[in-house]
Amino acid sequence: MGPLNGLKVVELAGIGPGPMAAMLLADLGASVIRVDRKEPSGLGVPRPPRFDLLLRNRPVLPLDLKQPAAVELVLDLVARSDVLIEGYRPGVAERLGLGPETCLARNPRLVYGRITGWGQDGPLAQAPGHDLNYIALTGALHAIGRAGQAPAVPINLIGDFGGGSLYLVLGVLAALHEMKSSGQGQVVDAAMVDGVASLMTQPQGSMAAGLMSNERGTNATDSGAPFYDVYACADGRWISIAAVERKFYAEVLRVLELDSLLPEQWNKATWPAAKALIAAKVARRTRAQWCEAFEGVDACFAPVLTLDEAPRHPHLGARGTYIEIDGVTQPAPAPRFSRSHPDTPAPHRPWDPGQAFETLGPWLDDTAIRAALAAGVVA
Numbered sequence: 001m002g003p004l005n006g007l008k009v010v011e012l013a014g015i016g017p018g019p020m021a022a023m024l025l026a027d028l029g030a031s032v033i034r035v036d037r038k039e040p041s042g043l044g045v046p047r048p049p050r051f052d053l054l055l056r057n058r059p060v061l062p063l064d065l066k067q068p069a070a071v072e073l074v075l076d077l078v079a080r081s082d083v084l085i086e087g088y089r090p091g092v093a094e095r096l097g098l099g100p101e102t103c104l105a106r107n108p109r110l111v112y113g114r115i116t117g118w119g120q121d122g123p124l125a126q127a128p129g130h131d132l133n134y135i136a137l138t139g140a141l142h143a144i145g146r147a148g149q150a151p152a153v154p155i156n157l158i159g160d161f162g163g164g165s166l167y168l169v170l171g172v173l174a175a176l177h178e179m180k181s182s183g184q185g186q187v188v189d190a191a192m193v194d195g196v197a198s199l200m201t202q203p204q205g206s207m208a209a210g211l212m213s214n215e216r217g218t219n220a221t222d223s224g225a226p227f228y229d230v231y232a233c234a235d236g237r238w239i240s241i242a243a244v245e246r247k248f249y250a251e252v253l254r255v256l257e258l259d260s261l262l263p264e265q266w267n268k269a270t271w272p273a274a275k276a277l278i279a280a281k282v283a284r285r286t287r288a289q290w291c292e293a294f295e296g297v298d299a300c301f302a303p304v305l306t307l308d309e310a311p312r313h314p315h316l317g318a319r320g321t322y323i324e325i326d327g328v329t330q331p332a333p334a335p336r337f338s339r340s341h342p343d344t345p346a347p348h349r350p351w352d353p354g355q356a357f358e359t360l361g362p363w364l365d366d367t368a369i370r371a372a373l374a375a376g377v378v379a
Contacts, residue, residue: 007083008082016156031058038064077364134159135159
């Protein structure tokens with residue numbers, strides 16, 4: 001059932017962080033309905049629906065929101081919901097007739113969650129952008145990469161999902177908690193630039209303290225240090241070492257037979273030479289051999305697995321970190337709960353007119369559903 005069982009959420013279809021936030025809420029037990037366009041939007045990277053994993057665990061309702069009757073149907077859903085999520089550019093929801101003022105008038109207890117890249121206001125509020133732009137503006141992109149090289153372009157985890165989806169969900173749940181005492185809903189303005197800036201709190205503190213340099217690839221946890229990096233093995237695969245604490249670094253060096261490097265762990269002048277020695281040593285064996293050598297050793301060690309290797313790792317298998325749905329391997333709901341265990345997510349299913357009453361039943365009565373079908377608002 002999940003800890004969010006009983007929570008009702010309307011998702012106005014978007015791409016990236018909005019669907020991820022809706023998936024997280026649905027995975028934890030919320031009843032979510034995705035209001036999508038009647039025609040494919042052409043947004044995002046096209047793929048067969050069964051592989052669009054962010055759309056799992058909730059039905060889709062295709063509507064033409066340019067039709068007043070369709071907007072009124074959404075407002076009927078809003079009236080019976082706890083949360084609405086939208087990821088339009090600022091002002092678009094208002095022009096559709098589904099802005100916060102209208103929705104809160106229909107349901108004063110509603111939490112209205114908005115996710116954008118730049119935020120609802122400010123000079124860039126109307127500018128287009130994607131994950132890479134948001135992490136660039138907040139200093140995160142500049143900090144990622146190796147010494148003497150260009151900033152490394154990470155996949156869109158930091159801006160879209162870390163600074164976006166997770167902060168939207170945090171804001172929505174916080175607003176729901178506050179609503180219990182105030183009885184009033186409110187708007188959550190989740191901007192990816194704000195979320196990424198928040199994620200950079202520790203580096204900002206380290207910079208202010210003089211413990212971190214703007215020169216990427218020269219710091220303790222950005223590939224500058226020999227004890228916090230990845231190393232290539234004899235078979236072209238990689239291992240990771242993150243032995244920041246002295247006792248763990250000592251174990252790494254013991255296994256590598258490079259104990260003489262330990263006294264100079266925090267002497268930055270020795271880091272390049274130490275990295276070269278470790279790299280040369282690691283390159284003599286395969287990844288599997290190093291995994292065997294580090295088995296049971298407190299060394300902060302892990303092999304660098306590919307996306308298709310990760311689900312087969314014994315630890316992740318034992319925890320059930322990955323599951324298979326409709327023949328597609330994917331991450332299981334997270335985090336874990338001691339009592340209110342979420343159900344196994346359901347695969348994404350397109351709109352089926354024959355299931356109109358099942359899909360809309362949690363929100364509308366039978367009379368309203370028949371009226372929507374008769375008026376052609378829904379197929």
